[in-house]
Amino acid sequence: EVQLVESGGGLVQPGVSLRLSCAASGFTFSSYEMMWVRQAPGKGLEWLSYIAYSGSPTMYADSVNGRFTISRDNAENSLYLQMNSLRVEDTAVYYCARREWLAGGAFDYWGQGTLVTVSS
Amino acid sequence: EIVLTQSPATLSFSPGERATLSCRASQSIDNQLAWYQQKPGQPPRLLIYDVSNKATGIPARFSGRGSGTDFTLTISTLEPEDFAVYYCQQRYSWPITFGGGTKVEI
Numbered sequence: 001e002v003q004l005v006e007s008g009g010g011l012v013q014p015g016v017s018l019r020l021s022c023a024a025s026g027f028t029f030s031s032y033e034m035m036w037v038r039q040a041p042g043k044g045l046e047w048l049s050y051i052a053y054s055g056s057p058t059m060y061a062d063s064v065n066g067r068f069t070i071s072r073d074n075a076e077n078s079l080y081l082q083m084n085s086l087r088v089e090d091t092a093v094y095y096c097a098r099r100e101w102l103a104g105g106a107f108d109y110w111g112q113g114t115l116v117t118v119s120s
Numbered sequence: 121e122i123v124l125t126q127s128p129a130t131l132s133f134s135p136g137e138r139a140t141l142s143c144r145a146s147q148s149i150d151n152q153l154a155w156y157q158q159k160p161g162q163p164p165r166l167l168i169y170d171v172s173n174k175a176t177g178i179p180a181r182f183s184g185r186g187s188g189t190d191f192t193l194t195i196s197t198l199e200p201e202d203f204a205v206y207y208c209q210q211r212y213s214w215p216i217t218f219g220g221g222t223k224v225e226i
Contacts, residue, residue: 035216044207044218044219044220044221045156045158045164045207045209045218045221046218047209047215047216047217047218050214050216059214059215061215062215095163095164097163103154103166103169103173103175103176104152104154104169104170104173104211105152105169105211106154106166106169106170106175106209106211107154107156107164107166107209108166108175108176110163110164110165111163112162112163113163
């Protein structure tokens with residue numbers, strides 16, 4: 001069974017850093033491109049970042065480019081999102097998602113999400 | 121950036137009715153559009169990819185169509201579990217973008 005489990009969220013003050021993790025199981029992690037997507041409270045979905053199979057290339061939304069860094073450890077079946085200089089507007093549930101090219105490159109599996117709250 | 125517009129934001133139906141949701145792209149995205157369903161407290165669930173292909177396990181009452189800039193998701197007969205928020209998403213160009221969502225309510 002495919003599983004994606006995010007962790008690392010919490011309540012932090014503006015300006016600090018946080019690292020999210022996504023533990024993957026039930027599939028060959030290194031064979032899939034991965035994404036981070038977030039959802040602010042009561043709002044829609046916002047794509048944040050992409051990482052290729054081996055870790056390069058990566059892509060970012062303008063809203064996080066230069067502040068967030070996506071990475072992966074295929075040996076550990078894990079995806080990461082390093083978030084620096086956090087802002088109040090980064091408050092959201094953060095999801096990792098798997099990209100499946102047999103499903104047209106759509107995101108066929110999602111984790112349950114981890115909540116990041118940025119507040120003073 | 122390609123903007124996806126889903127309107128209206130909320131649609132009201134009764135169980136058993138037919139629902140058609142709209143998604144309009146700010147420029148042509150070929151057939152590179154997917155639809156997701158999201159229920160409260162849950163992650164999104166992939167319904168449709170490449171405009172009209174159903175994801176694994178998706179019931180036959182869900183269908184998608186369209187091309188270029190205008191797309192629709194149709195639920196032929198609404199079941200109680202179909203009341204949720206629906207998002208379209210394009211992968212034609214970076215950044216990947218989602219529509220603002222349409223809530224299907226009773």
